[in-house]
Amino acid sequence: xxxxxxxxxxxxxxxxxxxxxxxxxxxxxxxxxxxxxxxxxxxxxxxxxxxxxxxxxxxxxxxxxxxxxxxxxxxxxxxxxxxxxxxxxxxxxxxxxxxxxxxxxxxxxxxxxxxxxxxxxxxxxxxxxxxxxxxxxxxxxxxxxxxxxxxxxxxxxxxxxxxxxxxxxxxxxxxxxxxxxxxxxxxxxxxxxxxxxxxxxxxxxxxxxxxxxxxxxxxxxxxxxxxxxxxxxxxxxxxxxxxxxxxxxxxxxxxxxxxxxxxxxxxxxxxxxxxxxxxxxxxxxxxxxxxxxxxxxxxxxxxxxxxxxxxxxxxxxx
Amino acid sequence: xxxxxxxxxxxxxxxxxxxxxxxxxxxxxxxxxxxxxxxxxxxxxxxxxxxxxxxxxxxxxxxxxxxxxxxxxxxxxxxxxxxxxxxxxxxxxxxxxxxxxxxxxxxxxxxxxxxxxxxxxxxxxxxxxxxxxxxxxxxxxxxxxxxxxxxxxxxxxxxxxxxxxxxxxxxxxxxxxxxxxxxxxxxxxxxxxxxxxxxxxxxxxxxxxxxxxxxxxxxxxxxxxxxxxxxxxxxxxxxxxxxxxxxxxxxxxxxxxxxxxxxxxxxxxxxxxxxxxxxxxxxxxxxxxxxxxxxxxxxxxxxxxxxxxxxxxxxxxx
Numbered sequence: 267x268x269x270x271x272x273x274x275x276x277x278x279x280x281x282x283x284x285x286x287x288x289x290x291x292x293x294x295x296x297x298x299x300x301x302x303x304x305x306x307x308x309x310x311x312x313x314x315x316x317x318x319x320x321x322x323x324x325x326x327x328x329x330x331x332x333x334x335x336x337x338x339x340x341x342x343x344x345x346x347x348x349x350x351x352x353x354x355x356x357x358x359x360x361x362x363x364x365x366x367x368x369x370x371x372x373x374x375x376x377x378x379x380x381x382x383x384x385x386x387x388x389x390x391x392x393x394x395x396x397x398x399x400x401x402x403x404x405x406x407x408x409x410x411x412x413x414x415x416x417x418x419x420x421x422x423x424x425x426x427x428x429x430x431x432x433x434x435x436x437x438x439x440x441x442x443x444x445x446x447x448x449x450x451x452x453x454x455x456x457x458x459x460x461x462x463x464x465x466x467x468x469x470x471x472x473x474x475x476x477x478x479x480x481x482x483x484x485x486x487x488x489x490x491x492x493x494x495x496x497x498x499x500x501x502x503x504x505x506x507x508x509x510x511x512x513x514x515x516x517x518x519x520x521x522x523x524x525x526x527x528x529x530x531x532x533x534x535x536x537x538x539x540x541x542x543x544x545x546x547x548x549x550x551x552x553x554x555x556x557x558x559x560x561x562x563x564x565x566x567x568x569x570x571x572x573x574x575x576x577x578x579x580x581x582x583x584x
Numbered sequence: 585x586x587x588x589x590x591x592x593x594x595x596x597x598x599x600x601x602x603x604x605x606x607x608x609x610x611x612x613x614x615x616x617x618x619x620x621x622x623x624x625x626x627x628x629x630x631x632x633x634x635x636x637x638x639x640x641x642x643x644x645x646x647x648x649x650x651x652x653x654x655x656x657x658x659x660x661x662x663x664x665x666x667x668x669x670x671x672x673x674x675x676x677x678x679x680x681x682x683x684x685x686x687x688x689x690x691x692x693x694x695x696x697x698x699x700x701x702x703x704x705x706x707x708x709x710x711x712x713x714x715x716x717x718x719x720x721x722x723x724x725x726x727x728x729x730x731x732x733x734x735x736x737x738x739x740x741x742x743x744x745x746x747x748x749x750x751x752x753x754x755x756x757x758x759x760x761x762x763x764x765x766x767x768x769x770x771x772x773x774x775x776x777x778x779x780x781x782x783x784x785x786x787x788x789x790x791x792x793x794x795x796x797x798x799x800x801x802x803x804x805x806x807x808x809x810x811x812x813x814x815x816x817x818x819x820x821x822x823x824x825x826x827x828x829x830x831x832x833x834x835x836x837x838x839x840x841x842x843x844x845x846x847x848x849x850x851x852x853x854x855x856x857x858x859x860x861x862x863x864x865x866x867x868x869x870x871x872x873x874x875x876x877x878x879x880x881x882x883x884x885x886x887x888x889x890x891x892x893x894x895x896x897x898x899x900x901x902x
Contacts, residue, residue: 318858540636573858
């Protein structure tokens with residue numbers, strides 16, 4: 267039986283489809299960070315992506331795959347933040363109604379962004395059950411098409427386009443890294459990277475306090491995320507069957523990162539590269555700092571997933 | 585009598601001299617900020633410059649102009665921050681001793697940066713008199729060459745190279761803006777811009793609490809800065825005869841910016857462009873927000889002077 271799975275060609279197709287809507291984000295480096303880690307790091311700056319995160323890639327790819335009938339009824343999703351903002355922004359660009367279900371504990375900066383893009387927001391309790399129930403009700407009322415944040419073929423293919431651009435700019439990487447939450451970015455990254463070259467390793471960084479992907483890899487079974495605790499608010503969700511499959515197939519290693527190393531890595535990037543990244547983006551670098559083996563003198567591409575932070579709620583101390 | 589003043593050719597010469605030592609920094613834009621101001625803004629990102637500020641341009645140009653005898657004895661300066669870091673970094677790259685006199689109330693991040701570059705630091709009281717006296721003593725002891733932060737021909741020419749790069753990337757600007765403190769950046773910017781095209785306006789932004797350049801322009805006399813009060817700690821110093829002359833000759837307008845508009849402009853750039861700038865860098869945009877006349881629909885280049893901030897001491901509130 268042939269299983270229908272996203273491949274490098276789907277990522278290439280997504281890139282052709284979304285290219286004129288997205289920012290081709292820069293790849294940045296820091297001599298000082300390279301010296302500190304004794305490796306050459308290439309940061310793909312999705313914090314500069316539209317709506318402030320890589321999520322805009324998948325969202326715009328999903329929308330551009332819908333029929334005009336579907337688009338007329340609008341799109342909806344439940345998300346704690348960046349996927350919501352990305353879908354709202356992509357919908358606004360295509361003049362399509364967007365219906366967003368957000369947990370009421372979402373960060374203020376993300377609520378504000380979604381509202382600014384003109385989406386209709388429905389708040390709910392911060393549980394997966396409440397999110398799904400509320401979403402079902404909104405779908406029933408509006409007829410909108412539900413766009414899952416990561417358990418979709420076209421979302422995964424869209425997220426993989428960040429790795430496509432990274433590898434077209436720096437083709438001779440030894441390792442490509444992304445953070446892992448629901449696994450959409452990591453799946454797309456891994457599918458593209460291994461399709462591009464089997465000899466490039468794909469690693470992930472995951473918060474120790476939300477290490478369901480690490481446990482799933484270790485046990486070979488999808489272990490859901492139960493009561494995750496991390497400041498990396500983009501990485502609280504569980505893998506889906508689809509992302510677990512892609513990660514099992516293509517990811518070589520998941521490294522854990524404690525909260526203090528998330529702050530250290532985030533501060534290093536803010537201070538040395540003068541760019542704003544959110545805690546989730548700092549997890550791969552923090553994971554390398556926490557596990558300083560196996561990458562010395564290597565060329566490592568890291569996808570900085572986003573830059574949406576509340577400036578009044580930063581973790582830095584004197 | 586021919587007065588010896590820096591011209592566009594000195595800026596071109598400086599650029600040829602320092603080109604391989606500096607970062608050619610990117611020019612960035614934000615659709616949202618453009619919409620908010622009803623103008624097209626092009627930000628020259630000197631926050632990404634080596635040592636985190638445009639000052640590295642002037643410092644490296646000054647050093648590359650010294651004789652090998654002078655270089656062997658080292659260089660020195662007094663500075664509250666970015667010039668100190670820049671001179672220390674340029675000296676380190678050229679393997680030259682650096683002796684830095686810093687007011688003891690300089691920001692921790694700037695003290696740390698200077699120390700990291702391997703310079704010898706001497707702290708003093710935060711007055712111009714104490715800085716000059718201490719510097720004189722250090723010069724006497726070491727034989728180092730004093731590199732004034734802005735009252736030097738080669739420093740001004742070096743700072744002008746940011747405008748050179750900006751105008752080579754976006755030649756059809758209507759207005760070029762820079763912040764003004766001691767006036768080195770503004771002088772170099774104005775000299776290059778007017779040499780490039782007399783039809784481009786040169787504007788400056790200055791904190792209302794440190795408005796000596798604005799007063800000097802108004803009265804036609806160099807008015808020293810007395811007890812300046814602003815969070816834009818790079819803009820506390822007074823003009824010198826040399827920078828006052830260049831500014832009188834070439835600058836069309838100085839706009840004032842209150843402290844609350846510095847914070848608003850800084851927050852807008854952090855949140856929307858996802859880059860870290862220091863308060864001094866936010867002053868031109870804040871000044872435009874405070875004085876919303878005369879620039880609608882114009883193309884405005886703004887030099888973001890630097891990105892050295894203490895992350896534990898930020899002005900943002902919920």
